[in-house]
Amino acid sequence: xxxxxxxxxxxxxxxxxxxxxxxxxxxxxxxxxxxxxxxxxxxxxxxxxxxxxxxxxxxxxxxxxxxxxxxxxxxxxxxxxxxxxxxxxxxxxxxxxxxxxxxxxxxxxxxxxxxxxxxxxxxxxxxxxxxxxxxxxxxxxxxxxxxxxxxxxxxxxxxxxxxxxxxxxxxxxxxxxxxxxxxxxxxxxxxxxxxxxxxxxxxxxxxxxxxxxxxxxxxxxxxxxxxxxxxxxxxxxxxxxxxxxxxxxxxxxxxxxxxxxxxxxxxxxxxxxxxxxxxxxxxxxxxxxxxxxxxxxxxxxxxxxxxxxxxxxxxxxxxxxxxxxxxxxxxxxxxxxxxxxxxxxxxxxxxxxxxxxxxxxxxxxxxxxxxxxxxxxxxxxxxxxxxxx
Numbered sequence: 001x002x003x004x005x006x007x008x009x010x011x012x013x014x015x016x017x018x019x020x021x022x023x024x025x026x027x028x029x030x031x032x033x034x035x036x037x038x039x040x041x042x043x044x045x046x047x048x049x050x051x052x053x054x055x056x057x058x059x060x061x062x063x064x065x066x067x068x069x070x071x072x073x074x075x076x077x078x079x080x081x082x083x084x085x086x087x088x089x090x091x092x093x094x095x096x097x098x099x100x101x102x103x104x105x106x107x108x109x110x111x112x113x114x115x116x117x118x119x120x121x122x123x124x125x126x127x128x129x130x131x132x133x134x135x136x137x138x139x140x141x142x143x144x145x146x147x148x149x150x151x152x153x154x155x156x157x158x159x160x161x162x163x164x165x166x167x168x169x170x171x172x173x174x175x176x177x178x179x180x181x182x183x184x185x186x187x188x189x190x191x192x193x194x195x196x197x198x199x200x201x202x203x204x205x206x207x208x209x210x211x212x213x214x215x216x217x218x219x220x221x222x223x224x225x226x227x228x229x230x231x232x233x234x235x236x237x238x239x240x241x242x243x244x245x246x247x248x249x250x251x252x253x254x255x256x257x258x259x260x261x262x263x264x265x266x267x268x269x270x271x272x273x274x275x276x277x278x279x280x281x282x283x284x285x286x287x288x289x290x291x292x293x294x295x296x297x298x299x300x301x302x303x304x305x306x307x308x309x310x311x312x313x314x315x316x317x318x319x320x321x322x323x324x325x326x327x328x329x330x331x332x333x334x335x336x337x338x339x340x341x342x343x344x345x346x347x348x349x350x351x352x353x354x355x356x357x358x359x360x361x362x363x364x365x366x367x368x369x370x371x372x373x374x375x376x377x378x379x380x381x382x383x384x385x386x387x388x389x
Contacts, residue, residue: 007237007240007241008028008030008099009099009101009221009225010217010218010221010241011028011069012026012028012071012099012100012101013101013217013221014217015028015058015060015071016071019057019058019071019073021057021071021073022073023101024077024078024101025073025074025075025076025077025078026071026072026073026074026078026100026101027045027051027054027071027072027073027074027078027083027098027099027100028069028070028071028072028098028099028100029041029045029069029070029072029087029096029097029098029099030062030065030067030069030096030097030098030099031065031067031068031094031095031096031097032059032067032068032069032070032089032096033067033068033093034061034067034068036068036089036091038056038059040089040090040091041056041070041072042054042055042056042072043090044087044088044089044090044096045072045074045087047087047088047090048082048083048084048087050076050079050082050083051072051074051075051076051078051083052074052075052076053074053075054072054073054074054075055072055073056070056071056072057071057072057073058070058071059071078100078101078102080100080102083098083100084098085097085098086098165206165209165210166185166188166189166192166206166207166209166210167179167180167184167185167188167210168180168210168211168212169182169185169210169211169212169215169238170211170212170213170214170215170216171213171214171215171218171238171241171242172213172214182238182239182242182243183275185210185238186235186238186239186243187275189207189210189231189234189235189238190235192206192207192231193231193232193235200230200231203231204229204230204231204234207219207231207234207235208234211238214241214242215238215241215242218237218238218241219234219237219238222234222237244279246283247283247285248280248283248284248285248286249285250285251276251279251280251283251285252280252285252286254276255273255276255277255279255280255285255294255298256298256301258272258273258276258298258302259302259304260302260303260304260305265335266299266303266305266308266331266334266335267328267331267332267335269299269302269303270295270299270324270327270328270331271328273295273298273299273302274295274324274328277291277294277295277298280294292321292322292323292324293318293321295321295324295327296314296317296318296321296322296327297318299314299327300314300315300318307338308331308334308335308338311334312330312331312334
């Protein structure tokens with residue numbers, strides 16, 4: 001599986017950076033049971049004579065596989081032709097899988113060059129006009145410089161300039177200011193891939209320009225191991241690394257716990273419900289055929305906008321629930337109607353208050369005169385108290 005291999009290579013390269021291990025001498029071993037000692041792991045790896053002496057540099061638990069990943073440093077440079085995909089532990093049991101880094105092979109340079117020129121609408125004759133025949137045949141650096149000159153001279157514009165640029169995503173948590181969260185970035189990138197009328201080359205370029213940091217390293221690993229990767233492969237690689245590791249059942253429980261937040265309008269809550277529901281369906285936590293009903297039920301359960309639910313008659317529509325787009329349109333229309341009604345009620349209430357002001361002023365004036373005519377504590381009041389009638 002190319003995606004799994006990319007993930008494993010990504011872990012290997014970054015682990016080597018942390019342990020200061022030359023990646024050319026590094027071997028990553030998967031599937032090691034818990035409790036196996038470093039000595040046994042090293043002895044098992046040394047059964048591959050081409051590795052030389054082996055030292056275990058680190059162990060990490062893999063939650064999905066319920067086993068250990070082990071980073072080993074070998075005396076000799078890794079030779080892919082002499083490393084089996086699995087090694088058998090000296091104490092017996094199931095085999096352990098091996099992962100290692102290999103440099104890109106130069107014998108595919110011409111094939112990649114021709115594919116690149118074809119994507120740009122160019123031919124080898126365009127390059128030969130910028131460097132000598134001897135350089136074309138033997139000097140890749142000269143060819144790269146010539147290709148760069150051609151690209152500088154071209155006036156070709158991106159074929160999808162009308163599409164909004166993707167926001168930046170790095171994979172850093174918590175999400176830095178000015179960047180998008182994974183969910184929002186995936187939504188935008190998927191829309192570009194599914195709806196964009198531009199070429200796959202342009203889609204790949206737009207995805208690349210939106211990435212940086214760890215996320216960019218992932219796609220660089222994808223391009224290194226799978227030169228013909230599609231834009232969808234890019235998105236799947238990002239999601240597999242930075243996405244949630246929760247099961248479909250766990251995601252469904254989180255979905256059922258969603259509630260409308262204070263100050264959150266019903267349409268915004270519905271969109272949040274939909275994003276969670278999509279993840280549940282993708283992970284197998286709910287059948288696609290049950291999505292519409294689950295959406296309506298969760299909206300009823302988690303919403304605090306009771307009046308709007310009555311207007312939409314959602315409780316009566318459980319057996320025949322609307323689609324997401326139809327429901328969203330109905331909610332937005334009802335929100336607009338409520339906003340219009342409130343804007344009409346406010347001026348009427350203001351006018352009613354103004355119309356009552358003269359009467360209030362008259363009552364206040366009468367009470368003021370009455371109180372000042374016989375103020376409390378006056379002589380007449382004291383007489384009434386002393387000689388009641």
